[in-house]
Amino acid sequence: xxxxxxxxxxxxxxxxxxxxxxxxxxxxxxxxxxxxxxxxxxxxxxxxxxxxxxxxxxxxxxxxxxxxxxxxxxxxxxxxxxxxxxxxxxxxxxxxxxxxxxxxxxxxxxxxxxxxxxxxxxxxxxxxxxxxxxxxxxxxxxxxxxxxxxxxxxxxxxxxxxxxxxxxxxxxxxxxxxxxxxxxxxxxxxxxxxxxxxxxxxxxxxxxxxxxxxxxxxxxxxxxxxxxxxxxxxxxxxxxxxxxxxxxxxxxxxxxxxxxxxxxxxxxxxxxxxxxxxxxxxxxxxxxxxxxxxxxxxxxxxxxxxxxxxxxxxxxxxxxxxxxxxxxxxxxxxxxxxxxxxxxxxxxxxxxxxxxxxxxxxxxxxxxxxxxxxxxxxxxxxxxxxxxxxxxxxxxxxxxxxxxxxxxxxxxxxxxxxxxxxxxxxxxxxxxxxxxxxxxxxxxxxxxxxxxxxxxxxxxxxxxxxxxxxxx
Amino acid sequence: xxxxxxxxxxxxxxxxxxxxxxxxxxxxxxxxxxxxxxxxxxxxxxxxxxxxxxxxxxxxxxxxxxxxxxxxxxxxxxxxxxxxxxxxxxxxxxxxxxxxxxxxxxxxxxxxxxxxxxxxxxxxxxxxxxxxxxxxxxxxxxxxxxxxxxxxxxxxxxxxxxxxxxxxxxxxxxxxxxxxxxxxxxxxxxxxxxxxxxxxxxxxxxxxxxxxxxxxxxxxxxxxxxxxxxxxxxxxxxxxxxxxxxxxxxxxxxxxxxxxxxxxxxxxxxxxxxxxxxxxxxxxxxxxxxxxxxxxxxxxxxxxxxxxxxxxxxxxxxxxxxxxxxxxxxxxxxxxxxxxxxxxxxxxxxxxxxxxxxxxxxxxxxxxxxxxxxxxxxxxxxxxxxxxxxxxxxxxxxxxxxxxxxxxxxxxxxxxxxxxxxxxxxxxxxxxxxx
Numbered sequence: 001x002x003x004x005x006x007x008x009x010x011x012x013x014x015x016x017x018x019x020x021x022x023x024x025x026x027x028x029x030x031x032x033x034x035x036x037x038x039x040x041x042x043x044x045x046x047x048x049x050x051x052x053x054x055x056x057x058x059x060x061x062x063x064x065x066x067x068x069x070x071x072x073x074x075x076x077x078x079x080x081x082x083x084x085x086x087x088x089x090x091x092x093x094x095x096x097x098x099x100x101x102x103x104x105x106x107x108x109x110x111x112x113x114x115x116x117x118x119x120x121x122x123x124x125x126x127x128x129x130x131x132x133x134x135x136x137x138x139x140x141x142x143x144x145x146x147x148x149x150x151x152x153x154x155x156x157x158x159x160x161x162x163x164x165x166x167x168x169x170x171x172x173x174x175x176x177x178x179x180x181x182x183x184x185x186x187x188x189x190x191x192x193x194x195x196x197x198x199x200x201x202x203x204x205x206x207x208x209x210x211x212x213x214x215x216x217x218x219x220x221x222x223x224x225x226x227x228x229x230x231x232x233x234x235x236x237x238x239x240x241x242x243x244x245x246x247x248x249x250x251x252x253x254x255x256x257x258x259x260x261x262x263x264x265x266x267x268x269x270x271x272x273x274x275x276x277x278x279x280x281x282x283x284x285x286x287x288x289x290x291x292x293x294x295x296x297x298x299x300x301x302x303x304x305x306x307x308x309x310x311x312x313x314x315x316x317x318x319x320x321x322x323x324x325x326x327x328x329x330x331x332x333x334x335x336x337x338x339x340x341x342x343x344x345x346x347x348x349x350x351x352x353x354x355x356x357x358x359x360x361x362x363x364x365x366x367x368x369x370x371x372x373x374x375x376x377x378x379x380x381x382x383x384x385x386x387x388x389x390x391x392x393x394x395x396x397x398x399x400x401x402x403x404x405x406x407x408x409x410x411x412x413x414x415x416x417x418x419x420x421x422x423x424x425x426x427x428x429x430x431x432x433x434x435x436x437x438x439x440x441x442x443x444x445x446x447x448x449x450x451x452x453x454x455x456x457x458x459x460x461x462x463x464x465x466x467x468x469x470x471x472x
Numbered sequence: 473x474x475x476x477x478x479x480x481x482x483x484x485x486x487x488x489x490x491x492x493x494x495x496x497x498x499x500x501x502x503x504x505x506x507x508x509x510x511x512x513x514x515x516x517x518x519x520x521x522x523x524x525x526x527x528x529x530x531x532x533x534x535x536x537x538x539x540x541x542x543x544x545x546x547x548x549x550x551x552x553x554x555x556x557x558x559x560x561x562x563x564x565x566x567x568x569x570x571x572x573x574x575x576x577x578x579x580x581x582x583x584x585x586x587x588x589x590x591x592x593x594x595x596x597x598x599x600x601x602x603x604x605x606x607x608x609x610x611x612x613x614x615x616x617x618x619x620x621x622x623x624x625x626x627x628x629x630x631x632x633x634x635x636x637x638x639x640x641x642x643x644x645x646x647x648x649x650x651x652x653x654x655x656x657x658x659x660x661x662x663x664x665x666x667x668x669x670x671x672x673x674x675x676x677x678x679x680x681x682x683x684x685x686x687x688x689x690x691x692x693x694x695x696x697x698x699x700x701x702x703x704x705x706x707x708x709x710x711x712x713x714x715x716x717x718x719x720x721x722x723x724x725x726x727x728x729x730x731x732x733x734x735x736x737x738x739x740x741x742x743x744x745x746x747x748x749x750x751x752x753x754x755x756x757x758x759x760x761x762x763x764x765x766x767x768x769x770x771x772x773x774x775x776x777x778x779x780x781x782x783x784x785x786x787x788x789x790x791x792x793x794x795x796x797x798x799x800x801x802x803x804x805x806x807x808x809x810x811x812x813x814x815x816x817x818x819x820x821x822x823x824x825x826x827x828x829x830x831x832x833x834x835x836x837x838x839x840x841x842x843x844x845x846x847x848x849x850x851x852x853x854x855x856x857x858x859x860x861x862x863x864x865x866x867x868x869x870x871x872x873x874x875x876x877x878x879x880x881x882x883x884x885x886x887x888x889x890x891x892x893x894x895x896x897x898x899x900x901x902x903x904x905x906x907x
Contacts (some may be wrong), residue, residue, distance in 0.1 A: 315902075340564070344888050
């Protein structure tokens with residue numbers, strides 16, 4: 001139930017076309033019906049992306065080990081990209097006239113890393129109260145807030161994620177204090193003066209939900225509901241019941257016109273979830289709680305796209321698979337709270353072995369700089385547990401898997417011709433601790449080059465401060 | 473009755489392990505990582521006798537009667553030492569009932585001694601041992617004062633005898649955290665520090681006249697005693713600071729308190745004052761990869777911090793992981809410092825230095841390098857046999873000795889893993905699946 005940019009444009013067109021249709025039928029209807037005002041749908045994209053790819057040059061990287069992000073490996077392969085798109089991937093690709101040719105001897109080439117769980121921009125560095133904008137922890141349901149209205153584009157973390165982690169796309173989420181924390185936003189990891197100019201064109205929105213300890217602790221400590229896990233689910237269900245009614249009302253209005261129902265910004269988001277336009281990204285640790293959430297989704301008619309953190313996902317890999325719900329997890333975080341007590345390093349490996357949809361995520365401004373290493377740790381745990389997973393298959397956890405769970409896999413996430421040229425050249429095996437990005441391209445534009453200090457971003461915040469953005 | 477039997481069992485288990493430890497063991501043919509800063513040695517031998525390293529190197533003879541373990545194709549390395557960690561004080565950080573790392577509302581400050589709370593049976597301790605960590609500098613968190621209290625050095629052996637050195641150091645906050653804890657500013661933190669030192673000296677001069685017991689006493693008698701040990705240089709003072717100017721101020725403390733044995737912790741901006749730290753001969757336990765301006769006291773953060781301090785002659789060890797990632801993450805930190813030696817413009821560590829920063833480095837920061845932290849002769853035999861380069865992510869321990877005693881190679885995490893390798897239930901519920 002994804003809706004990319006093109007699909008959303010179509011949806012808008014259809015909505016715009018509706019009044020015309022209503023007009024066409026109006027004349028055949030009794031006069032009383034003609035009095036109905038035509039529907040005026042509200043804007044689905046009022047803060048639209050103004051991102052434009054930076055210019056690149058046609059580039060051929062050859063003689064390089066390629067993980068294509070779809071599970072394939074090519075040794076001594078070549079990748080050509082031009083005009084911001086992947087052109088060709090294979091054993092031998094000819095360089096067009098004027099192309100920059102890079103010899104990838106000893107290096108690896110992969111799709112850019114996609115992090116489905118980040119708080120860069122809404123919990124930026126420096127971590128001072130004045131910039132702490134990730135949790136609207138004033139009510140347990142704040143589906144009305146949008147993370148993009150908190151994102152500070154000058155977060156130094158974006159540059160570190162690019163240069164050290166090869167991260168080219170990331171989803172910024174509200175925090176997990178609330179049951180329904182608000183909308184997420186997907187960004188291209190390209191510095192800009194405005195949030196809009198970082199927005200991934202056409203990416204669907206997500207709704208951040210949270211179960212477990214955080215909401216019940218935050219509100220329980222204020223002597224408010226929810227203070228228990230059952231309270232969490234009760235508030236969720238009551239809210240979904242309202243959202244179903246809101247959707248019914250607005251669907252009818254946008255179809256038939258008449259008196260415009262009252263607008264509720266929070267309910268707009270939940271209606272978007274119920275109609276499949278907005279993807280549910282659900283913070284949840286414990287296996288039994290995830291199972292309850294899956295039933296709640298069925299009860300109200302929505303789909304959980306992914307459980308995030310999902311420390312116990314390995315215990316219910318079969319259930320997740322059966323529900324088509326992904327798990328976005330750390331490699332080996334554990335033991336920092338009660339609901340993470342059963343974390344193990346094989347979580348992702350057991351999910352993969354069971355055929356469930358799984359991926360790595362960071363939720364951390366340091367971890368996002370090393371997601372390739374986090375996957376390497378999973379591969380090591382897997383191998384030592386007797387689970388065989390090829391490195392090229394594991395790269396799916398870093399790019400195509402998260403791209404799918406963000407609804408942007410037709411645009412990015414693998415080195416398929418026609419997709420965005422979001423590409424990382426690594427100075428060795430990216431699953432070795434001794435490896436770092438050599439170059440990073442986003443939409444074919446070279447935005448990090450280890451050999452050229454001028455191809456390394458310094459955010460406004462760091463400019464003129466000691467160190468100036470780790471370029472020194 | 474049941475409890476008596478259980479007690480007997482726990483008493484017997486370590487005895488069995490101890491007798492096994494008496495055996496002389498020679499581990500031959502592996503690549504040695506001594507932990508003293510030297511490069512790896514291929515085809516070396518390590519000999520363990522009476523819980524200590526007898527010899528390690530190439531061409532070392534195998535003593536008659538020794539148990540020989542073939543390590544061909546493997547690495548034989550000094551056990552990792554996690555510095556500045558709450559390991560063994562906490563079962564789950566967010567579960568306050570289980571957390572002994574800090575005491576926000578306690579009247580005691582410098583007097584706090586974590587050694588009494590060390591729990592050798594903690595689940596995390598077993599998990600982290602399996603990650604190759606064999607010792608830890610267990611550190612209290614500051615709660616109601618700039619003084620966090622006295623940390624302990626422990627081993628991670630599967631036995632009840634974990635505390636190796638109690639009251640091994642005093643921990644104090646003197647940067648942003650110190651300012652906050654002292655009531656709102658750095659100057660308040662320094663006023664607090666100097667007053668506490670003054671009161672400790674008052675206590676020494678005339679203990680009978682010292683208050684220390686009234687409800688509003690700023691320094692209790694226990695605090696004063698603990699601080700006298702710091703002032704006399706018997707116990708190192710670990711100071712958490714990040715900003716360059718804070719580092720300079722702390723280094724200046726020895727003008728008034730000449731016997732202080734300082735150890736700097738955190739030190740994100742250390743590279744800006746590396747020469748001064750080196751000249752003062754103050755060891756540093758630094759956050760390895762702190763490269764973000766996480767606060768206004770760490771604006772100059774860079775991954776090159778550790779490498780640049782080392783190049784300027786500072787003795788640098790790495791801080792432990794702890795928290796979400798577990799202490800075993802320190803080898804990943806060390807590996808990354810090797811990685812950046814290949815990034816133009818960055819300064820990292822060579823392999824031997826990086827490995828030393830997580831083995832002998834923390835030990836030497838406390839003056840314990842002659843006893844732990846490396847495979848040099850005479851050290852306690854904390855040895856990890858790895859199936860590859862211990863800094864590489866693909867490697868894992870295959871055998872572990874602590875004080876020469878072989879350690880179990882299972883943990884609660886391996887039990888969970890084994891239970892759920894196939895997530896679906898079999899003939900009985902999962903609760904019936906166990907070793």
